Amino acid sequence: MSDTADRVKKIVVEHLGVEAEKVTEDASFIDDLGADSLDIVELVMAFEEEFGVEIPDDAAEKISTVSDAIKYIEENKG
Amino acid sequence: MRRVVVTGLGLVTPLGADVETTWANILASKSGAGQITKFDTTGQKCLIACEVKPADHEYGFDPGKRVDHKIQRQVDPFIVFGIDAAGQALEDAGLTDMSEEDKLMAGCSIGSGIGGLPGIESESLVLADKGPGRVSPHFVHGRLINLISGQVSIKYGLKGPNHAVVTACSTGAHSIGDAARMIRDGDADIMLAGGAESTVCPIGIAGFAQARALNCSYNDRPEQASRPYDKDRDGFVMGEGAGVLVLEEYEHAKARGAKIYCEVIGYGLSGDAYHVTAPHPDGDGAYRSMQMALKKAGMTPADIDYINAHGTSTMADTIELGAVRRLFGDAIGNVSMSSTKSAIGHLLGGAGAVESIFCILAMRDQIVPPTLNLDTPDEGCEGVDLVPHVARKREVRAVLNNSFGFGGTNASLVMRKID
Numbered sequence: 001m002s003d004t005a006d007r008v009k010k011i012v013v014e015h016l017g018v019e020a021e022k023v024t025e026d027a028s029f030i031d032d033l034g035a036d037s038l039d040i041v042e043l044v045m046a047f048e049e050e051f052g053v054e055i056p057d058d059a060a061e062k063i064s065t066v067s068d069a070i071k072y073i074e075e076n077k078g
Numbered sequence: 079m080r081r082v083v084v085t086g087l088g089l090v091t092p093l094g095a096d097v098e099t100t101w102a103n104i105l106a107s108k109s110g111a112g113q114i115t116k117f118d119t120t121g122q123k124c125l126i127a128c129e130v131k132p133a134d135h136e137y138g139f140d141p142g143k144r145v146d147h148k149i150q151r152q153v154d155p156f157i158v159f160g161i162d163a164a165g166q167a168l169e170d171a172g173l174t175d176m177s178e179e180d181k182l183m184a185g186c187s188i189g190s191g192i193g194g195l196p197g198i199e200s201e202s203l204v205l206a207d208k209g210p211g212r213v214s215p216h217f218v219h220g221r222l223i224n225l226i227s228g229q230v231s232i233k234y235g236l237k238g239p240n241h242a243v244v245t246a247c248s249t250g251a252h253s254i255g256d257a258a259r260m261i262r263d264g265d266a267d268i269m270l271a272g273g274a275e276s277t278v279c280p281i282g283i284a285g286f287a288q289a290r291a292l293n294c295s296y297n298d299r300p301e302q303a304s305r306p307y308d309k310d311r312d313g314f315v316m317g318e319g320a321g322v323l324v325l326e327e328y329e330h331a332k333a334r335g336a337k338i339y340c341e342v343i344g345y346g347l348s349g350d351a352y353h354v355t356a357p358h359p360d361g362d363g364a365y366r367s368m369q370m371a372l373k374k375a376g377m378t379p380a381d382i383d384y385i386n387a388h389g390t391s392t393m394a395d396t397i398e399l400g401a402v403r404r405l406f407g408d409a410i411g412n413v414s415m416s417s418t419k420s421a422i423g424h425l426l427g428g429a430g431a432v433e434s435i436f437c438i439l440a441m442r443d444q445i446v447p448p449t450l451n452l453d454t455p456d457e458g459c460e461g462v463d464l465v466p467h468v469a470r471k472r473e474v475r476a477v478l479n480n481s482f483g484f485g486g487t488n489a490s491l492v493m494r495k496i497d
Contacts, residue, residue, distance in 0.1 A: 017147030039148070041215040049212075 004051070004077075005070050011046045012066065015039065025067040043069070053077045082258040083496065084339040085331050086171025086324030087435050088163035088272075092128035092317055092422045095139040096166060101439050103137065103421075104447045105469040109301040110422045111315055116278050123287045126300035127278045128317035128423030130159065152216035153225065154194030159320035159428075160226030160274035161233065164188060167270060168234060171324040171336060176235075176268075184268040185238030186227035187257035188322055189249040191427025191483070194221025196279035223427075226274055226320075238266040246483030247388070249273045250321060250430025251491055255345035257325050267330045272431035274320030283316065289355060292316065293391065304424075305451035306389035306417035307399070307459050314390040317423025321431030323438075339438050340493045343476075344375025350486030357394045357482060361401030364388075367488035368405050368478060375492040379409035381476050382492070384446050386433045388480045389417025390424050396458040398480065403462070414472060416465040420450035430481035434491055437477035441495050445471050 009023045018033050029035040029043065044060045047053070047069060053076045055063070063069050087097045092110025094100035103110075110128040119125045131138035141150050141158050144165040150158055164186070168174050176184060201217050219225055224242030231240050239260050243252045250273030257271035286292045293313035296303035304315040331338055347370065350363035357363065372379065385402060389395050395417070403410055418436050425432050440446050452466035476494035 015148070015151065017151070034148075038215040045212060045214075 004073055007050055008070050015043055023066055027066050028064055051077050080262050081328035082261045082325050082342045083328050083331050084323050084438060085326045085336040086167040088166030088322045089435055090130060090139055090159040090163050091319040092130055094137040099137050104418060107448055107450060107468055111300040111303055117280055122283055123294040124283050124292045125297040126303055128315055129278055130319050153220040154197040155276035156190050156274045157226050160188050161229050163320035163322040164230040164270050167322045167324045181235045182237050183266050184236045185240055185266045186230050186236055187241040187253045187269055187271045188226040189243035189253045189273050189427055190223045190275055191246045191249045192277050193223040195277045195282050197221045199279055199281045245487045246485055247426050247429055248481040248483035248487045248489040249427035251481035251489035254434055255489060255491055258342045261325055261327050267327045269325045270322055271325050272322035273427040275426040275428040276318040278316055278318050302451050304391045304420045306391045306395050306420050306449055307455050307464050308452050309454045309456040311391045313392055315423040317425040319425050320428050321435050340441055341496045342493050344371040344492030346370030346490040348488045352486050355484050357397050361397045363486060363488045364398050364401040365405055367490040371490035371492045379406040382413055382478050383474045384440050385413055385415040385478045386437045387415050387417045388482045390419055396456055410462055414446045414463045414465050416447055416449040418447050434479045437479050441474045444474050445469050
């Protein structure tokens with residue numbers, strides 16, 4: 001597993017208060033991890049802080065699973 | 079007329095994370111005061127408070143017991159305290175598994191005096207340091223005063239009235255009085271009523287200190303700082319926590335065989351129309367508030383055995399006492415009056431609810447809680463039993479609870495035992 005994936009999962013566990021094993025790459029934030037739309041806004045902010053990337057609103061709207069987040073960060077981090 | 083009784087209690091205080099622990103510590107004359115641990119007090123005039131203790135303390139509070147991890151992260155501590163106290167009250171009342179029909183007639187009236195000040199302070203710093211794009215999306219609803227009522231209604235499915243009082247330090251008492259009226263008027267059969275506060279943060283301590291309301295001269299002796307009626311009193315000690323009661327329509331409670339603590343029988347309200355922080359010097363507002371509560375209860379001062387005073391450990395203590403003296407006349411010789419703020423500090427918007435619970439426990443156990451640190455009663459205290467230092471067994475048939483707030487807002491509640 002990549003370093004990015006580990007760090008993303010850690011943030012998700014901390015913010016959503018879910019068990020680490022539930023945070024699989026194909027897990028949906030809303031359907032599987034109990035997040036609401038505001039939780040996703042907060043997660044995106046945490047990803048931006050952690051990885052020094054900027055995730056504009058239109059890109060953030062397309063992030064619905066853990067792997068979506070990892071993929072976006074991998075492709076856009078400096 | 080529909081009658082209103084109390085069937086459940088919940089407390090989070092500097093002396094315990096539940097009702098029985100807090101009450102045992104109150105009766106044992108313990109103080110919840112200490113040096114502030116929540117933040118660096120460098121430069122503050124006031125260095126002490128009555129903080130809710132951390133989970134690893136002998137009587138500390140574990141937020142994980144009744145509040146989801148995610149919600150704990152999103153909301154201010156006053157909301158966490160409120161959700162927990164509301165859960166305790168529902169458990170005590172045996173109402174955690176209500177029918178859908180009951181839920182439609184069950185509501186919340188849990189307020190706060192100030193609301194999420196620590197979060198407003200810290201998120202303002204985020205705004206200044208990192209810009210608007212880093213402000214939490216949970217900022218607003220994690221700080222709003224009515225979000226205890228909101229969160230509790232969501233957690234337990236309570237679909238009746240959803241209300242939140244904001245009347246500074248009268249909030250807890252007004253919350254109970256308003257909720258009792260909603261039950262009396264048929265808006266609800268069950269109401270969770272009370273208040274919560276947590277403003278032990280740099281701006282909260284600095285603000286009250288600058289208003290000359292906080293004790294700043296006992297920083298090296300925190301347990302002696304809250305000393306209502308004592309001639310050396312010098313301002314209040316900030317407390318934090320929550321108190322929530324289950325109020326229930328009497329026939330509804332009887333039909334389900336609920337444990338009934340007492341009846342909420344009188345509620346009085348008034349305004350001083352005088353000054354933003356100081357009470358009217360002749361105690362006129364307090365007098366009229368108490369008078370209305372007694373009149374609504376159909377009782378006379380001679381029926382009241384215990385008064386839990388507002389008694390914040392400020393100059394206003396003797397003004398309240400003067401109003402009690404004027405209203406009670408000769409009956410003042412029978413009543414015991416104490417301020418439990420001497421033990422847990424001033425819970426601001428939570429005070430009226432927490433102190434109402436102490437009144438109810440005084441009736442249950444036939445014992446009145448003490449006023450700590452009352453070494454030398456001030457002028458004007460003569461001939462009144464202020465229960466100095468230690469709790470005392472005595473007959474307690476009916477009680478009066480006073481709460482007064484900035485803005486000149488006054489609330490009084492009368493409760494009595496029922497057979």
